[in-house]
Amino acid sequence: MWAVLVLELAGGLVLGWVGWLALTGKLPRQGFAGIRTRYTLSSDQRWEAVHRHGGAYLVFGAVAVAAAALALLPFAIAGALPQGFTVAAVLAIAVVAVGSALAAWRIGESRARAELGD
Structure with a gap:
C-alpha cells in the first residue's frame, strides 16, 4: 500500500507545480x-484570469496531499499501519486532491467572470 502513497505524493507535487x-x-x-x-479555453484572457484566481487552491491542496502522504509513508513502508486505516487515508488524500481541483475551477471561474464582466 506504500506504493499508492508514493503515487499520491507524486500527484501532489505535480498538482503543486501546476498550481504554482x-x-x-x-x-x-x-x-x-x-x-x-x-x-x-475560449480566450487567453479568460485562461489567465481563471488560473490566477484558482491557482492558490491548487497549491493549498497540493501541500495538504503531499504532507499527508509524507507523514504516512514511513509507517506504511514499515508495515505499521492497519490496512483499513491506510485505505481510508489514501481515499481521504484523493478526496482532498480532487476537492482542491474542483474548488480551483469553481472559484477561479466565478471570480474571473466577475472580474471580466462575463
Whole structure:
C-alpha cells in the first residue's frame, strides 16, 4: 500500500507545480494541464484570469496531499499501519486532491467572470 502513497505524493507535487504555474501566470493555454473548460479555453484572457484566481487552491491542496502522504509513508513502508486505516487515508488524500481541483475551477471561474464582466 506504500506504493499508492508514493503515487499520491507524486500527484501532489505535480498538482503543486501546476498550481504554482497557474498562480504566477506562467501556465500556457494548452490541452494538457490546468483548468480546461469551454470558458477557459475560449480566450487567453479568460485562461489567465481563471488560473490566477484558482491557482492558490491548487497549491493549498497540493501541500495538504503531499504532507499527508509524507507523514504516512514511513509507517506504511514499515508495515505499521492497519490496512483499513491506510485505505481510508489514501481515499481521504484523493478526496482532498480532487476537492482542491474542483474548488480551483469553481472559484477561479466565478471570480474571473466577475472580474471580466462575463
